[in-house]
Amino acid sequence: MKRDKVETRERILKAAERLLTKSGGRDFGINSLAREAGVDKVLIYRYFGSLSEVLRAIGEETSLWPSTVDLFGPGVNPRRVADPEDALIRVLTNSLKELRRRKPTQEVARWELFERNELTEKFAAVREKRGSELLAALSIDSAAYPEIDVGAVIALVHAGLTHMVLCSRTADKYLGIDLHSNFGWGRLEKTIDCLIRAYLAGQRKG
Amino acid sequence: MKRDKVETRERILKAAERLLTKSGGRDFGINSLAREAGVDKVLIYRYFGSLSEVLRAIGEETSLWPSTVDLFGPGVNPRRVADPEDALIRVLTNSLKELRRRKPTQEVARWELFERNELTEKFAAVREKRGSELLAALSIDSAAYPEIDVGAVIALVHAGLTHMVLCSRTADKYLGIDLHSNFGWGRLEKTIDCLIRAYLAGQRKG
DNA sequence: TTTAACTGTCGCTGGGCGGTGACATAAACT
DNA sequence: AGTTTATGTCACCGCCCAGCGACAGTTAAA
Numbered sequence: 001m002k003r004d005k006v007e008t009r010e011r012i013l014k015a016a017e018r019l020l021t022k023s024g025g026r027d028f029g030i031n032s033l034a035r036e037a038g039v040d041k042v043l044i045y046r047y048f049g050s051l052s053e054v055l056r057a058i059g060e061e062t063s064l065w066p067s068t069v070d071l072f073g074p075g076v077n078p079r080r081v082a083d084p085e086d087a088l089i090r091v092l093t094n095s096l097k098e099l100r101r102r103k104p105t106q107e108v109a110r111w112e113l114f115e116r117n118e119l120t121e122k123f124a125a126v127r128e129k130r131g132s133e134l135l136a137a138l139s140i141d142s143a144a145y146p147e148i149d150v151g152a153v154i155a156l157v158h159a160g161l162t163h164m165v166l167c168s169r170t171a172d173k174y175l176g177i178d179l180h181s182n183f184g185w186g187r188l189e190k191t192i193d194c195l196i197r198a199y200l201a202g203q204r205k206g
Numbered sequence: 207m208k209r210d211k212v213e214t215r216e217r218i219l220k221a222a223e224r225l226l227t228k229s230g231g232r233d234f235g236i237n238s239l240a241r242e243a244g245v246d247k248v249l250i251y252r253y254f255g256s257l258s259e260v261l262r263a264i265g266e267e268t269s270l271w272p273s274t275v276d277l278f279g280p281g282v283n284p285r286r287v288a289d290p291e292d293a294l295i296r297v298l299t300n301s302l303k304e305l306r307r308r309k310p311t312q313e314v315a316r317w318e319l320f321e322r323n324e325l326t327e328k329f330a331a332v333r334e335k336r337g338s339e340l341l342a343a344l345s346i347d348s349a350a351y352p353e354i355d356v357g358a359v360i361a362l363v364h365a366g367l368t369h370m371v372l373c374s375r376t377a378d379k380y381l382g383i384d385l386h387s388n389f390g391w392g393r394l395e396k397t398i399d400c401l402i403r404a405y406l407a408g409q410r411k412g
Numbered sequence: 413t414t415t416a417a418c419t420g421t422c423g424c425t426g427g428g429c430g431g432t433g434a435c436a437t438a439a440a441c442t
Numbered sequence: 443a444g445t446t447t448a449t450g451t452c453a454c455c456g457c458c459c460a461g462c463g464a465c466a467g468t469t470a471a472a
Contacts, residue, residue: 003438003449030430040451043432105242110319113372114232124377131381137390153396155381159373160366166319169363171330175337191358198408199401209419209468236460246421251461 009047012037016054017062021103024110024169055119064105065126066098068133075078084138092154093189096161100185110166131155139170140200148203157192164188213254218243222264227309231317261325270311271332272304274339290344295402297340298360299395302367306391316372332375337361337398346406354409 015037019028030051034041048054058064071091072078081087099105112120135151168179178184221243225234236257240247254260264270277297278284287293305311318326341357374385384390 005449008449024320028447029428031428041430042432042451046449051430095308112376113316113319114230114376116376119234120376127381128379134381142223149393149397149400151382152393153401155370155383155400156363156366156394156397158366158381159369160362160364161374163365164361164371166369170318170320170322170326175332175333175364176341187355187358188362191355191362194355195359195362195401195405198404202400202404202407211419214419236457237458247460248422248462249420252419257460 005047008039008043012039012044012047012054013057013061014056015039017104019150020058020107024107025114047159052118053118058104059108059119059122062104064102064108064123065130066095066102068130070098071130071134072137078133078137081137081139084140085197086201088134088138088150088154089193092157092161092192092196095158096165096185096188096192099162099165106165106169109162131158148200153196153199157195161188161192211253214245214249218245218250218253218260219263221245222260223268223310226264226313230313231320249305258324261323262328265325265328268310270308270314270329271336272301272308274336276304277301277336277340278343284339284343286341287345288408290346291403291406294340294344294356294360295399298363298398298402301364302371302391302394302398303369305368312371312375315368319372337364354406359402359405363401367394367398 004122012033016028019036028051029043030044033051033054034044037044044054045052048057068078069076071094072081072087073090073094076087092197099109108119108123111117111124131151131154134154138150140148140150164174164177164179167174171179173179173184177187218239222234222239225239225242234257235302236247236250239260240250240255243250248297250257254263274284275282275298278287278293279296279300282293305315314325314329337357337360340360344356346354346356356360370380370383370385373380377385379385379390383393
């Protein structure tokens with residue numbers, strides 16, 4: 001084996017990501033990680049100290065989370081959104097798309113449901129931060145919409161999307177929605193669109 | 207130890223439920239179950255054959271899932287619903303309430319995200335069955351609402367509720383929604399109400 | 413009363429786990 | 443060159459796991 005600390009460290013991190021995408025946090029342990037990386041496990045201890053430090057490193061050194069432009073779309077200034085309604089819908093559907101193609105992120109989200117650790121706490125923190133930024137960017141909290149709770153709608157829809165993506169690993173469908181076809185996810189996207197528009201329209205009037 | 211087969215079997219099942227509520231499916235194994243039940247593990251094999259048979263028994267012999275009347279409310283015939291809009295909202299908010307107070311059910315739902323086993327598959331099957339029954343009971347698939355996908359709305363909202371309930375074990379809040387106060391859950395309930403009404407109203411017109 | 417079946421107890425095997433100490437070897441410095 | 447330091451390898455510990463075979467105490471039938 002080549003004696004290169006940084007490369008070995010890198011290999012461990014890559015293996016950790018691979019392991020996460022492969023089998024999730026289920027059998028994510030020192031031994032399996034060492035096996036996946038083709039590295040003696042003692043090196044993991046030496047370079048990271050513990051498993052949770054590996055997780056922290058993953059959270060900091062890899063792109064687990066979609067960027068603002070991933071969510072808002074290209075060419076959009078999140079601090080000055082032209083059409084809030086449109087932006088909201090786009091962020092939600094983009095959240096779905098981004099989460100669907102980021103397997104490691106899915107695993108961390110799944111993990112959050114089971115336990116708190118360095119990574120899941122960071123995950124939650126980023127989610128809350130993005131959420132409040134989004135809410136601020138939309139700035140539809142006041143005039144046009146009298147009795148409205150956009151925050152709750154965002155939370156509900158986002159949680160729903162997340163849950164169904166996580167379900168897709170073990171379930172075929174969720175309440176009739178096919179979790180393994182573009183048709184199923186398309187239904188969801190369209191529903192998000194209609195739902196948000198209807199909600200805001202209804203609130204705008206009365 | 208008393209020599210009573212049926213009582214011992216019962217003890218094992220009770221212990222399984224307790225174990226489930228306590229630590230979830232994470233360390234649900236032969237040894238931990240035997241320990242929890244205060245019973246030698248060989249008896250589990252003798253009386254159930256395997257762990258998955260225990261799971262099957264839990265699914266069949268305990269009340270993991272809310273009944274139809276739990277969901278629709280008392281005095282409602284699910285086969286002939288008076289006000290579909292109202293019924294839908296009530297079923298969704300009741301789903302939230304029921305899931306919130308059934309810890310073992312929450313753990314099974316959490317489990318479903320990680321792996322398939324006898325119990326989680328039954329869980330999914332019951333969910334799908336209830337879902338299609340609900341959809342049939344509402345019978346708003348045709349005339350009054352032209353381009354509508356009530357199934358997708360139900361799925362999305364239900365998934366969202368489920369996800370946030372599951373999150374409440376490890377997270378304090380989800381996108382700003384306080385997961386540990388009646389205020390937070392109340393926001394959700396009201397939002398469900400407004401969201402569903404707005405969606406159906408919007409679809410009714412155009 | 414003898415015998416058979418049932419119920420529960422004990423101890424073992426083989427394996428994976430997290431974690432650690434002793435050792436080998438390559439690289440870098442003096 | 444020789445010495446030190448860093449990097450990687452190996453063998454081991456104690457623990458828990460699933461599963462199995464042998465046995466002991468009880469019960470009920472013959």
